[in-house]
Amino acid sequence: MCFFFFLLCAYAANSSSAEEAVGELDLLLTGGRLTPHNKQVVEAAYASAGLKGAQQAILLTPEFQTLGSPQPNGTREDQAEEESHTPDSYKAVVMLFLHGGADTYNLIVPIGCPLYNEYAGARTNMGVSQSALLPTTTTGQVCSSFGVHPAMPFLHQLYDSRRQAAFVSNVGALVEPTTKERWKNGEADRCLGIFSHNHQQNAAQTLKCQEAGAVPRGVGGRVADVLASVHKKTVASFSVSGISTWSVGFNTSTEIIHPEKGAIRFEKFQDYASSIQSITQQRYGNVYCEEYATSFADHIRSSEELGTLFDQIELETVETYETETRWPQSSSISPCPSRISSTGLAPLG
DSSP states (O other), X not given: OHHHHHHHHHHHHTOSSHHHHHXXXXXXXXXXXXXXXXXXHHHHHHHHHHHHHHHHHHHTSHHHHSOSOOOEEEEOOOOOOOOOOOOOOOOOXXXXXXXXXXXXHHHEEEOSSHHHHHHHHHHGGGSOOTTTXXXXXXXXXXXXXXXXXXXXXXXXXXXXXXOOOOOOOSOOOOSSOOOHHHHHXXXXXXXXXXXXXXXXXXXXXXXXXXXXXXXXXXXXXXXXXXXXXXXXXXXXXXXXXXXXXTTOOSSOOOEEOBTTTBSOOOTTXXXXXXXXXXXXXXXXXXXXXXXHHHHHHHHHHHHHHHHHHHHHOXXXXXXXXXXSSOTTSOOOOTTSOSOOGGGTOOOOO
């Protein structure tokens, strides 16, 4: 196949005209499915940048990226440019999802009361000694003293002295209120994979443990859907962890921000801007081609807008945060500004 590709490309390079060369590339790369409109786009790229330009242009087409007859169906109207406005204040919900296994009983441990003996008996040599825990006090609980795990001094400080953190313990997924006996007897609706860490991580992000994976979409995205459709708010959703279930709704898509590089823009976009605009302006009867064209246009627009905004941001802090995890799981946000209200990036209210 590689040798065949080389021969046809070599033949295309020696073709007497752009039409002939593009015809050969069309046959090789799309099975002869290029629409007349997109064939003209590729021919224009050939005329301006030669064979390499034509190859790059054809790779951007729906015909190369999808299957079936593209079924061209006219062109779509140009989107009117949104009026610029002075950014207003906004409300944002930030979800920091830690992909670990720190459970309640090892993160916040009762001390100085009988519950610690229960904890020590269950955890045996994995338990943390009372002297090693970071102590704090509370009211309204069975025990008045608790200890935060010694590996979490920053969390202890946020809760104990700065009063900027709270613990919500013994939380789990349920489809409906039930009892231990009803659950064991199969008399209640159950969550899928109740003992599966992966299933429960999805459940925590969708709040619908009875449905598989990301099918019900994320609770953050669904909240944004309601804010937009019912309350007529302008909403936006962003993720620094790649494709994140929590932030995706049925009508709310997620803008991906790289934790180290910020907004990732299409490389050499200015060189391909004309081709991309022409390719995505065409409508397609083939649902796959149409979805590709609209999604491609949306992502190009989004990445350019975000990139432009990030270029204008001046950091208000110099702090950096190291992470041992690589993209896309990383939660590091060191290059992001400490405050971005001036850009109007995330208006949620």
